[in-house]
Amino acid sequence: MAMNMNLYSRGDKIFAIAVSILIGLFTVATLYPFIYIAAVSFSGGFAAAAGKVVLTPIDTTLAAYKYVLSQPKFWMSYLNTFIYTIGGTITSLLIIIPGAYALSRPQLIGRRFWNLFVAFTLWFNAGLIPFFLNMRDLNLLDSYIGIIIGFAVNAFNLILLRNFFESLPQSFEEAARMDGANDFQILWKVYIPLSKPAIATITLFCIVSRWNGFFWAMVLLQSEEKIPLQVFLRHTIAFLSDDQEFTATLSTQPYSVESVTGAIIVCSIIPVLIVYPFIQKYFEKGILLGGVKE
Numbered sequence: 001m002a003m004n005m006n007l008y009s010r011g012d013k014i015f016a017i018a019v020s021i022l023i024g025l026f027t028v029a030t031l032y033p034f035i036y037i038a039a040v041s042f043s044g045g046f047a048a049a050a051g052k053v054v055l056t057p058i059d060t061t062l063a064a065y066k067y068v069l070s071q072p073k074f075w076m077s078y079l080n081t082f083i084y085t086i087g088g089t090i091t092s093l094l095i096i097i098p099g100a101y102a103l104s105r106p107q108l109i110g111r112r113f114w115n116l117f118v119a120f121t122l123w124f125n126a127g128l129i130p131f132f133l134n135m136r137d138l139n140l141l142d143s144y145i146g147i148i149i150g151f152a153v154n155a156f157n158l159i160l161l162r163n164f165f166e167s168l169p170q171s172f173e174e175a176a177r178m179d180g181a182n183d184f185q186i187l188w189k190v191y192i193p194l195s196k197p198a199i200a201t202i203t204l205f206c207i208v209s210r211w212n213g214f215f216w217a218m219v220l221l222q223s224e225e226k227i228p229l230q231v232f233l234r235h236t237i238a239f240l241s242d243d244q245e246f247t248a249t250l251s252t253q254p255y256s257v258e259s260v261t262g263a264i265i266v267c268s269i270i271p272v273l274i275v276y277p278f279i280q281k282y283f284e285k286g287i288l289l290g291g292v293k294e
Contacts (some may be wrong), residue, residue, distance in 0.1 A: 017055045025119075040067070041262030051255040054159070063254030074264070077232035078224055080144075081268075083229055084217070085210040087148045091267040092206045095153050097199065100161035101187045115162075121155045135220060142222045151216065154209070157202045164198035165191060204276070209273060 028034065040048045044059030052058055068074055102108055103115055140146030168191065176186045214230040221227050240257045
């Protein structure tokens with residue numbers, strides 16, 4: 001290692017040190033919010049509300065978690081989030097994978113038009129009110145199916161996967177066609193097995209987007225039994241903040257709005273932390289989607 005370091009110039013060494021310091025700072029900046037939220041969730045109500053928590057819990061207690069886990073609406077919203085995430089991700093993949101394959105085929109009639117048509121939606125959209133009115137006219141308000149299929153296709157993910165399909169050697173498709181395979185067989189037996197890193201990356205994007213979905217769920221869903229976890233968090237904050245009796249006795253409460261908020265956030269992060277390690281190896285390979293052309 002010492003011999004190798006001697007091969008670098010002084011400028012290279014300074015650059016390497018600067019990069020290491022920046023990476024360290026970015027890592028701390030990324031991890032600290034989660035550490036802070038976790039510390040707040042385990043802190044006493046008065047300490048959390050007074051902003052005394054910085055890095056470690058103060059007056060450590062599980063009162064906030066006991067309050068959150070005792071709420072039936074919390075478990076209902078948790079279940080709803082899983083429904084929206086799993087159902088929405090599967091629906092998205094069922095549309096995005098065939099769509100990306102079709103857009104990547106040179107023989108597709110009007111291929112340039114369709115690709116521009118998809119890319120156009122990244123730059124312009126109808127707006128919030130027209131989209132809401134469209135969902136209303138389709139009778140998709142306050143329904144599970146509305147959240148699942150209303151946001152099934154993300155043009156960015158579609159273009160990413162299309163680029164990856166285009167980067168695969170055409171020789172694989174030609175060999176499959178010589179064996180008599182049709183487009184469906186080529187997609188299922190050739191392109192999907194070769195595209196596991198790309199599909200895993202798109203899947204992770206869909207999971208995180210669905211799991212953290214808040215705005216449209218808040219707008220489109222009126223029934224409390226259908227709201228996801230993020231909307232439940234907002235309702236809980238609003239309820240505790242408006243509770244005059246709770247606010248008046250805050251100094252004697254074992255939890256506060258801040259500690260309860262932290263507890264819900266920690267609970268909402270746990271499933272993503274569990275899932276990510278299983279697809280991390282594919283995600284690392286799929287970061288450069290379509291970056292290498294034949």
